[in-house]
Amino acid sequence: MNHVDVHSPAFGPLGRILQQSEGCRTAFVGCDASGTVVFKIQGGNICCNFSLFGGNVVYEVLSADGSTKIGAIEKVWSGIGAEYFTDADVYSLSFPMDLHVKAKALLMAAAFLI
Template identity: 25%
Template sequence: MSYPIIKRQPARQWMEAPQGVSGIPPGLEYMSSLDQLIVKQRVEFGEMLSGLEMRNKYDVLNSVGQQCYYAEEESEFCHRQWCGPMREYVMHISDNSQQEVMRVRHDFVCCVGCCWCATDSSCGYEIQIEAPVGNVIGYAKQQTSKWKPHIRIFDANRQPLYVVRGPCCGCQGVCCTDDVDFPIRDLTEQNVLGRMFKRWAGCGREMFTDADTFGVTFPVDMAINSKALLFGCLFLVDYMFYEQPKNNNH
């Protein structure tokens, strides 16, 4: 597959790029002063009216609502309609100069998602994360578990770095409007370093769209590559747990 350059759409006020930051992959300077990123999926009215799955688009914000990045999925039409989260896709992530600074890749794999056998190379969701484009900085992969979501984050040499686990039930509804938390821990799983979460979007959006809001928190002094890996993993959480139910509703 060949992927065209994605042009971001006009949006809210953009965060000003930090100055005097060196030794960081181009475009990731924004992350140097951040301890949180909020990812808001855009509502696709064509999807609401037609029931067809459109390419996902996201605004990425800092804690005060300024936009840091824009992300857009590139995928085949038929894959989106019939393959759900198993589809092949590339997430293009660009900064305020419309420069693509990160890329998240997911290859099509048939019959994945079973938590009991997910560690097998052919039976678990996996993404590859690049920053800048073409430079692989790591991976995030679904792991074996009895029931709860279990993801591990690896560096470019596939050495494990972090463990992400989720709740038994990640559902939200009128009677359950709290954030759904996915704590981020070190390899001992004794120390919580941050969290990924899905926010309650309100009855209308939850029932009729898959335009969700996610977030990730991490220590402000964490290495930039590690922040980028956790940010990239957030898209894996979205596709694994919050894409398929809405597609079925169509």
């Protein structure tokens, strides 16, 4: 299982992003420093991190219980040339302004893991 540990010079350990296997569906869990689940991330029904037909790949950020969408991490389609002939990727993150700063840092770390 892949994971990213997130640390800050000011706050110390912030938490961990864990990748979970759900068949062809990509899923991640964001946990705070104590191991409590802060949010869940669910990707599309594809086995890879790109769209076979063009277009963006959206990963929904859900509340800890999985019932409410609180944001998204989106892999932006850069065109056929950039997607298939380079390793460069562009991601867009959206989340509520009032989300705790530590949770925002965990979301940015999740984009790196994705």
